[in-house]
Amino acid sequence: QVLLVESGGGLVQAGGSLRLSCAASGRTFSSSAMAWFRQTPGKEREFVAAINWSGAATDYVDSVKGRFTIARDNAKNTVYLQMNSLKPEDTAVYYCAARGTAPRGVRTGSAYDYWGQGTQVTVSS
Numbered sequence: 001q002v003l004l005v006e007s008g009g010g011l012v013q014a015g016g017s018l019r020l021s022c023a024a025s026g027r028t029f030s031s032s033a034m035a036w037f038r039q040t041p042g043k044e045r046e047f048v049a050a051i052n053w054s055g056a057a058t059d060y061v062d063s064v065k066g067r068f069t070i071a072r073d074n075a076k077n078t079v080y081l082q083m084n085s086l087k088p089e090d091t092a093v094y095y096c097a098a099r100g101t102a103p104r105g106v107r108t109g110s111a112y113d114y115w116g117q118g119t120q121v122t123v124s125s
Contacts, residue, residue: 002026002114004096009119012086016123020081022096022116029098030074033105035112036081038092038121048094049081050105059105064090086123093118 008020020036035050049070050059058070069082079096097112099105 004098004114004116006094006096006116006119009094009121011122011124014086014088014123014125016086017082017084018086018121020083020094020096020119020121022079022081024077024079024098024114028074028077030077031103032101033099033103034072034079035097035105036070036079037095037097037109038090039095039118040092045095045109046092047107047109050107051079052105053103057105059107061107083121086121088123088125091121091123093120 003025004022006022012018031053033052036048037045038048039045047061048064049068051070051072055072067085072079095118096116098114100113
């Protein structure tokens, strides 16, 4: 059974930082792209960041560029999202996602085959 388990969410004041982790089990994703998405009630899921299989290529939605950093440790089968200078509009449930075999990260959620259960991030003003 493949599992993606997110952790690191919580409540933080505006301007603060959080580091999300997503640990994969059941198979290795060292050859697959991984990504972070987020969703707020009543809104569609939004792409946040993606990373290719090696970590050499990353992509970010404009609203988080310069504030968020996605990284991965293939030895630990884990992907991270470092979030700095957080804003109230970053409040959402954050989901980790992994592609089955494709090495390149993309922004389309339907391209990802595995999803975590989500972790809540709340940024207070």
